[in-house]
Amino acid sequence: MLFDHPNPFFLAHGGFQTQIEQTKLALERSGVAVDWLRWWDSDQKADLIHYFGRPHPAYIQQCHEKGLKVVMAELLTGLGSRPAGARKIQKTLMAVARRVLPYDFVSRLGWDAYRKADAVIALTEWEKKLMAEMFSAPLYKTHVVPNGVEQIFLEERGNPVRGDHLVTTVTITPRKRVVEMVRAAALARVKLRVIGKPYHTQDPYYLLFLEALQEARPWVEYVGPIEDRAVLAGEYRKAAGFVLLSAMESQSLSALEAAACGCPLLLTDLPWARDTFGSQAFYCALDRPEGTSLGFKKFMASISSAPVFQGVLGWNEVAARLSGIYRTVIKF
Numbered sequence: 001m002l003f004d005h006p007n008p009f010f011l012a013h014g015g016f017q018t019q020i021e022q023t024k025l026a027l028e029r030s031g032v033a034v035d036w037l038r039w040w041d042s043d044q045k046a047d048l049i050h051y052f053g054r055p056h057p058a059y060i061q062q063c064h065e066k067g068l069k070v071v072m073a074e075l076l077t078g079l080g081s082r083p084a085g086a087r088k089i090q091k092t093l094m095a096v097a098r099r100v101l102p103y104d105f106v107s108r109l110g111w112d113a114y115r116k117a118d119a120v121i122a123l124t125e126w127e128k129k130l131m132a133e134m135f136s137a138p139l140y141k142t143h144v145v146p147n148g149v150e151q152i153f154l155e156e157r158g159n160p161v162r163g164d165h166l167v168t169t170v171t172i173t174p175r176k177r178v179v180e181m182v183r184a185a186a187l188a189r190v191k192l193r194v195i196g197k198p199y200h201t202q203d204p205y206y207l208l209f210l211e212a213l214q215e216a217r218p219w220v221e222y223v224g225p226i227e228d229r230a231v232l233a234g235e236y237r238k239a240a241g242f243v244l245l246s247a248m249e250s251q252s253l254s255a256l257e258a259a260a261c262g263c264p265l266l267l268t269d270l271p272w273a274r275d276t277f278g279s280q281a282f283y284c285a286l287d288r289p290e291g292t293s294l295g296f297k298k299f300m301a302s303i304s305s306a307p308v309f310q311g312v313l314g315w316n317e318v319a320a321r322l323s324g325i326y327r328t329v330i331k332f
Contacts, residue, residue: 004037005052026319054110073121081248123251126275148315153260165191167239169254172198183289186216188296197225236261264306280309
């Protein structure tokens with residue numbers, strides 16, 4: 001089988017890259033032959049393409065003409081985080097567009113890919129619901145396969161001595177609301193270690209983050225990126241808890257990693273988080289730093305008895321679920 005994805009990794013690092021790379025490695029460990037789709041190689045052979053994103057319907061049609069099955073997996077990060085009213089307006093506009101705009105224009109938006117693909121992968125039941133409601137994805141074709149974590153995060157390390165600080169692992173970008181999180185932690189007088197990096201060191205938001213960091217000392221410490229996964233797992237195991245206050249997500253890998261390492265979670269109250277963690281996490285509304293600081297205080301006040309999510313999968317389990325879907329698709 002082949003993996004395809006429209007956006008070069010070097011342009012924007014993040015969780016989707018990790019998801020794709022770890023899925024490929026886990027499938028290969030399970031005996032599935034996986035290769036990257038090489039657009040210049042006319043001799044490449046496969047039974048199935050797993051497309052990470054939303055392919056053009058013509059792409060799917062061409063695959064079918066060649067006898068290839070197509071499994072698509074799109075992250076509905078923005079859509080899944082919008083209020084119900086905004087989604088209703090979007091659906092109405094989509095219906096109007098189908099009626100009044102030329103088919104060639106509408107087809108470029110890829111809405112019909114959900115119906116034409118042989119299988120559709122959602123990370124959560126919430127995304128599966130959106131795929132059906134917004135894009136008419138057939139329920140019998142749509143499968144929920146959550147993200148996994150690497151084995152280093154699942155290893156039993158006894159009962160580590162945890163510090164009195166929280167940790168967050170993020171890309172420093174506006175949708176992660178890192179500046180707001182830093183300011184809220186300082187207002188709450190809660191210790192916070194920030195792990196991560198920006199897309200570019202001259203990004204205005206990153207520069208704003210550095211300014212906020214200076215104002216938030218000594219409560220907030222910026223660690224920078226940690227590439228060594230064992231070291232990162234150690235950071236999670238030393239923390240009292242994990243916090244992620246992003247404005248939108250599909251299913252946060254860093255939250256899953258932290259949970260696997262025994263961290264209680266403080267998350268923005270969004271559908272993906274409720275769907276994934278249920279009552280085994282604390283939630284904070286999207287708010288100004290002054291309001292969010294109250295969430296920090298309440299979280300820290302009850303952290304000694306806070307629940308820890310127990311349902312984190314490893315990538316090998318994710319690969320097993322995907323392999324079953326691939327085999328079913330290829331048989332039809």
